Structure formats: C-alpha cells, structure tokens
Amino acid sequence: MIRFVAARAGGAAAVLAAISLFVAFGIRLTGDPAVVLFQGAAPSAEDIKRIQHALGTDRPFLAQYAGFVAAALHGDLGTSFRSGQPVAGLILERAGPTLALGLGGMLVALAAAFPLGAYAATHRNALADFLIRVGSLLGLSFPNFWLAIMLILIVAVRLRWLPPSGYSGPASLVLPCVTLGVILASTLVRLVRASLLDTLGQPYMRTARAKGLREGRVVVRHGLRNALLPVVTFVGLQFGALLGGVVVLENVFAWPGLGQLALQAVTYRDYPVVQGVVVVLALGVVLVNLLVDLSYGLLNPRVRVSS
Amino acid sequence: MTATQAVSGPLPRARPRHRRPIGLRLTFIVGLGLVALATLSAIAAPLLAPHAPDAADLGARLLPPRLGTLYPLGTDAIGRDLLSRIIYGARVSLEVGVLSVAASGLAGTCLGLLAGYYGGWWDELAMRAADLQLSFPFILFAIVVIAVLGPGLSRIVLVLAVTQWASYARLVRSETLAVRETDYIQAARAIGLADRRIIWRHVLPNALGAVSVLATLSVANNILLEAALTFLGLGVDPSIPSWGGMLADSRNYIQTAWWDSTFPGLAIMLTVMGFNLVGDWLRDRLTPDVA
Numbered sequence: 001m002i003r004f005v006a007a008r009a010g011g012a013a014a015v016l017a018a019i020s021l022f023v024a025f026g027i028r029l030t031g032d033p034a035v036v037l038f039q040g041a042a043p044s045a046e047d048i049k050r051i052q053h054a055l056g057t058d059r060p061f062l063a064q065y066a067g068f069v070a071a072a073l074h075g076d077l078g079t080s081f082r083s084g085q086p087v088a089g090l091i092l093e094r095a096g097p098t099l100a101l102g103l104g105g106m107l108v109a110l111a112a113a114f115p116l117g118a119y120a121a122t123h124r125n126a127l128a129d130f131l132i133r134v135g136s137l138l139g140l141s142f143p144n145f146w147l148a149i150m151l152i153l154i155v156a157v158r159l160r161w162l163p164p165s166g167y168s169g170p171a172s173l174v175l176p177c178v179t180l181g182v183i184l185a186s187t188l189v190r191l192v193r194a195s196l197l198d199t200l201g202q203p204y205m206r207t208a209r210a211k212g213l214r215e216g217r218v219v220v221r222h223g224l225r226n227a228l229l230p231v232v233t234f235v236g237l238q239f240g241a242l243l244g245g246v247v248v249l250e251n252v253f254a255w256p257g258l259g260q261l262a263l264q265a266v267t268y269r270d271y272p273v274v275q276g277v278v279v280v281l282a283l284g285v286v287l288v289n290l291l292v293d294l295s296y297g298l299l300n301p302r303v304r305v306s307s
Numbered sequence: 308m309t310a311t312q313a314v315s316g317p318l319p320r321a322r323p324r325h326r327r328p329i330g331l332r333l334t335f336i337v338g339l340g341l342v343a344l345a346t347l348s349a350i351a352a353p354l355l356a357p358h359a360p361d362a363a364d365l366g367a368r369l370l371p372p373r374l375g376t377l378y379p380l381g382t383d384a385i386g387r388d389l390l391s392r393i394i395y396g397a398r399v400s401l402e403v404g405v406l407s408v409a410a411s412g413l414a415g416t417c418l419g420l421l422a423g424y425y426g427g428w429w430d431e432l433a434m435r436a437a438d439l440q441l442s443f444p445f446i447l448f449a450i451v452v453i454a455v456l457g458p459g460l461s462r463i464v465l466v467l468a469v470t471q472w473a474s475y476a477r478l479v480r481s482e483t484l485a486v487r488e489t490d491y492i493q494a495a496r497a498i499g500l501a502d503r504r505i506i507w508r509h510v511l512p513n514a515l516g517a518v519s520v521l522a523t524l525s526v527a528n529n530i531l532l533e534a535a536l537t538f539l540g541l542g543v544d545p546s547i548p549s550w551g552g553m554l555a556d557s558r559n560y561i562q563t564a565w566w567d568s569t570f571p572g573l574a575i576m577l578t579v580m581g582f583n584l585v586g587d588w589l590r591d592r593l594t595p596d597v598a
Contacts, residue, residue, distance in 0.1 A: 015442045022443075026455045137587075141527070141580035143534050146554060146572030149561065153569075157562055164561075240444035247446050248535045252558075259446075263539060266454045274454055278447045285444045 004297050012290040019282045020072075024065050027271040028057075068275075077276035082268050087276035090261060095280075097167050098257035101176050102246050106235070108181025109188055114224075116185075117192025121200060122219055132189060139186025144245050148179045148252040165254040176253045180245050184238065191234050195227040202226070229296070236292025240285050338584025345578040348397035356391035360548040363387050369564045381566040383556060389566065392548040393574045399549035400578060403460065403533040404526040407467035412522050414468070415475025416514070420506055422476065423483025434480070437473035445470050445532070453541040460543045463536055467529050478521055482514035516593035523589055527582035534575050550575045 043051075052058040056067065071078065077087035120132040155175060156164035163172045199205065200223055208222045209215075247259030254260075258277050265273035348355060357377070364386035372381040372389070380389040422430040449466045456462050486492060487510070495505050536542035537551030545552050550571045557568035 011438070015439055018439055019443055019447070023447075023451050026451045030455050137580065137583060138576075141576050141583055143531050143538075143551075143554075143572060143575050143579075145535060145538050146568075146575065149554065149558070149568045149572065153561060153565055240442070243444050244446035244532075244535070247450075248539060251539055262450055263541075266450055266541075269454075274450070278451060282444060282447055286442065289442060 001297070005294060008290055008293045008297075012286045016279075016283060016286050019286075020069065020279050021065065023275050023278045024068055025061065027275050028061065028064075030269065030271065072279065077279075078272035080265075080270055080273050082265075082270045082273075087272050090273060091258065091276055091280050094256060094258045094261045097255055098246060098250070098259065100173060101180065101249065101255060101257060102239075102242055104173055104177030105180025105184060105245070106242065108177050109184035110235070112181060112185040113188035113192050117189045118196055118219065118224060120189070120193045121196035124197065129193075132193075136186040136189045139182055142183065144179060144183045145248050145252050147182065148175070148249055151175050151179060152252075165252070167254075167256050172253075176249050176255060180242070180249055183245060184242065187238075188231070188234070191231055192227065195230045196223055199223050199226040233292060233296055236289055236295075239288045243281060243285060334584050335588040338581045338588060341577050341581025342585060345397045345401060345574075345581065348394045349401045352395045352398060356388075356394045358388040358391040360392045360395040361387060361546075362391075369560060369567070371564075372566045372570075380570050381564070383553070383567055384560055384564075389553075389570055392553055393550070393571060395548040396550040396553060396571065396574065397578070399460065399537075399543050399547060400530045400533065400575070403463055403467070403543075404530040404582075407464045407471070407529045408522050408525045410464065410468035411471035411525070412475050412518060415472035416479045416511075416518055418472065419476040419479025420483055420510060420514070423480035424487060424502070424506055424510060430480070433476060437476050440470065440473040441477075443470070449536060449541060453536075458536075458541050458544070460547070463533050463542050466536075467532060471525060471529075474521060474525075475518060478517055479514045482517055483510050486510055486513050516589075520586055520590040520593060523582055523586035527579045527586065530575065530579050530582070 049058070056064060059067075068078070075088055077091065079086055080090060083090075116132050120129040123129050152164045152175065155161050162174050164175075166172055196219075200219075205218060205222055208218045213221075243259075246257065247263070249255065250257040250259040251263065258281060262274060262277040262281075264270075265277065352360075357379075364382065366386065367378065367382050368386045369384055370376075370378050370382040370386075372379060378388050378390070380393070382388060383392070418433050422433040448470055452466050452469075453462060456465075492505060492509055495509055533542055534549075534551035534554070537549050538555045540555065542551055543549050545555075553571040554568060557564070557571070560567050
C-alpha cells in the first residue's frame, strides 16, 4: 500500500510540475511585462531594463521558475501587475465562491443522478427509463452557459423567483449550482445506470435474492454498493471538466470566483495572476484526482496489486 | 472509468447480434437528420440565408420573431437577421468540430498503433505523455494557450486537438494490444508481411469501430467547447457569425429580447444532439461489449 501511495503521489507531483512549467514558460512568451506595464507609452530602453530588473524578468528562465516555485511553496505567488496586490490574497478572496459553486453543483448532480440512475436500471426499458435517458441526452447536448441563460430568462426575469446573477446569499447559489449540476448529472446518470445494470446481472445478486432479502435491500446493499466503484472514479476525474463548467458559469452569473479572476487577468495580460490562478486550480484538480486514485485503491484491492 | 477505457477487447464483426428495438433506429434517423441539417446550412449558407449575416438594418433592431416577415426569427441589437446568422454560424461549429477531431484522431490513432504494436520505451513514453495530457484540466490549458497565442478559429482547433489526442492514443493502443497476439496477426507475421502492412490492413481496421464512436461523440463535445470558449471571448473572432458569439452578444438584451438568446442556443443544442445520437447508435452497433 505504501508503494502504491508513493507512486501515485509522485505521479501527481510530476503532473503539477509539468503544468506549472508550462504556464510559467507560456506566460513569458506572451510579451515582456515591462513593456506591457507601460501600456502603449514608449519607454526608453533604460526604463525597460530597470523594470525588468525590478520584476526579476532579466534573469534566465529556469532561475525565474525556481524562484517562483520556492516562493510559491511559502505561499507567495507574486504580485498582480494591475492592482499591485499579492496574488495569493486575490486567490484566497475568490476561492470561496468558486468552491461553493463547484461543490454545490456536484451535490446537485449526485442527488439527482443516483436515484434516477438506479430507477432507470431497475426499470429497464420502461417508460421512465426511456424518459430518463432522453433527459440525459438533452443534458449532454445543452451548452451549459445557454442552459444558464435560459434559466435566468425564465426563473429570474419572467418569474422573478431568484436573483439573475451575483453572489449574495443562499438564493443566489441556486441557479448556478442547478445549472452546473444538471449538466454533470446527465453524464453521471448514464454511468450509474450502466454500472448498476452490470452488477444486477452478477451471480451474487441472485444469491442475495435467494437468501430472501427484500428487493430494495438487494439493489441498494449489493447492487449500488458494487456499482459505486466506476462512479467514484468518474466523479473524481470529472473535477477537471467541472472546473470548465465553473469558469463558464461564473462568467454568466457574474460570480466573483477564480475563473472570473483568471479571465480578467488574461484580458489585462496580468501574468502573475494568470500563472497563480492556473497553478492553484491545477493543484486542486490534481489533489482530487490523487484522492480518488487512493480511495479507489482502498475500495478495490486488485488495483493496488496490478500497479 | 470513462467510455474511452470501457471500450476494450477485440471488436466483433460489425453486425448486430439481434434485431434492435425500433426506437433505436428512430433515434439514429433523427440524429442523422440533425447532422445533415447542420451540414447543409454550413455548405449552402449563401443559398439558404435570406440576408447577408452581417447586414445591419438599423431601422429593424431587436425585432421579435414573426413567421412570414423579412426576419422570421427576429433581429439582434444592430438589426441583423437572426436566421441568417444562425445558418452561417453552422460553419464555425462544424469546422471546429470536424477539424479538431480529424487532427486529434489522426495523431492519437497513429501514436496508439505504434505504441500498442511495438511496445517498449516508445509505448512507455507515449502513455506517460497521454497520462500527463489527460490530467491537465482543459479549461486551464485553453486559458494559457489563448493568453499566449490570442483567440481565433485556428487556435481553438489547436487547443482541442492538443488536449484530445491522448484519448485516441489510449483507445487505439488497447485495441492494438488486444489483437497483437491473435492467431491471424501471428499468421500474417509468419508469412513475412511487413509490419506496416500488418498494422494498416489487419490491426487498424479492428480499432476503427471504437475510434469512430469516440470521434463522433467528440465532434459533439468540441462544438460545445468551442461555443463556450467563444462565449467567454477566448474563441473565434467576434466579426465571424458563430453561435457562441451570438449568445455572448445577446447577454445585454436578455431582459428585452428573449429570441436573441434562445435561437442560437437551440441551434447548438440540436446540432450537438444530432452528433450524440449518431455516436450512441454507432457505439451500440460497433462496440456491443459496452452496455
């Protein structure tokens, strides 16, 4: 088990290192921050030199990268070109709304997908199964931001039940989380259904029934439990995709999260912020993937042996 | 596991084992119809569209949809015909969808074939690179690449192709591994066929079924991703009519002009659904070992 954990943790660290290198290198290709800072004014060569020296961008790339990593490990992600504030502070400020949206969406998705998927699997080819599958197909075909716009149009603009956008209290959470959740649930429901159908055909299900267990207990205790493994992996791997949804929906709902921070930073060419946000978000995704990997090893001992 | 990994093992002949329920054929026909509609719009846009997509009629701004008038689906904030823009918008969506899938599918399939057939350090290298690529969150990759290169149609295709080759490589590799040791490949080797011929004639056809399923579903997914990136301002040029761009433009008028934000989204949804339906049907026919 220790070797398994070490191997997976090493892999995660390598991924994170590769991503941070990519970002740090890429960002430096976008132009000299010293020139960008002058925003169109024509600075003298001397001014540029001075600023490059102050920003540390006159050093070789690897030295800059090493400096970035060393500082980042102490919680210092540099300062924003635009506002002069520390990037770490900006990120902390915005992390709450992003986490709320991501976790809320995931909760909505799980709460919807499990009962629906289980129902569809146990009533295979019935009308409800058909409807659930059509619903999931629709959900897979909706652009998430369009679903958001439609919900704003109907629920917020026409019916005036909920605020259309912004981050202000629990009511403002409903629309973004539901939008994110519905999209995610569409994939998840298919997976729960397929996975449960798979376990329902196993011999141990027949055994459980032959033992005289009630059908509900058979499905939940023996069926769903075993169907859980692929679903857990999938949910974990979805965090990267979930992040994509979060970035888009933050934009639609004027949500003061990390995605908005990164997008604005790209527009203003605020490289330290882009770099900081990307590395922090990547860290989050990589950590979740690592946790899923490890929990999968715990749940299914065969995985440990084969790796 | 993702669908990519679930599809493994040798593929049986592409013949249904038993008759499929009629609903399945119906969904296929609907899917094919939707794909055909989008394709026709993209190819014949100048013939189908009643107006030029960027012809602004300032006297007819934000007209509501009314059938039988000059502007059956209404107009946008500067008086451009929504229907014509939607018809032209199919071009961007299909171009990005098809080009990105062609590029990533071709690269991934070749890498997967070589990795699976020859194994060794090349296999190890390709698969570690694939792992790395797959654990890089797409949206972060897109943000960085667009920050470096700037937005534009070719950049979107590049971002999508670079982030997706790994799925094909893994899939094709597992298909290749499954047939590599079979008797007929051994026989082909024994009679002295060149590796290249074995790979092209005997290994590749086994993987094509699974690849075409992944490719079809990826077109659907990539159309969604392109629309989202364009909506965020990271995608195609705003001067080109695109569904994501139209939705971005419509946001300021959401209170007053519902049609402006409804119809472009409907176009995306129907097109994506078409590819999803065809992809599901293909999966059902070509890879029966997947539930």
